[in-house]
Amino acid sequence: MFALKLLFVFIGILYVISVILHKLYFSRLKDNVKISNYVALIAFFLFLYIILGLILVVFEDKLLYKIIILSFSLAPFMIGKVATYEKEKLYTIMQFILIIISDIFVMLI
8 A cells, every 4th residue: 555655646746747847848849749749648647646546545444535535636637627728827836736735645644
């Protein structure tokens, strides 16, 4: 169970780092193939983050922790669905904060 928690935290950190790199470097590239491949990598990290969150929910004993982990693991996806282009930075920062909080929560339980 501890290894699963560490993997969840690691994937969350990789997701945050990959989005930051995209905003700072890859979004300025003119090569559409590199940008497309990198965006696919970001989507893959988000997918892994959600799947690992769902697996953690299955192995958790307490119902309250299950609900919290489930909401934390689905939160970046839900924020991404309601985000608008005008407030993209705000929603990105919200995703980062939620991922960091969820990583801390998962390691504390």
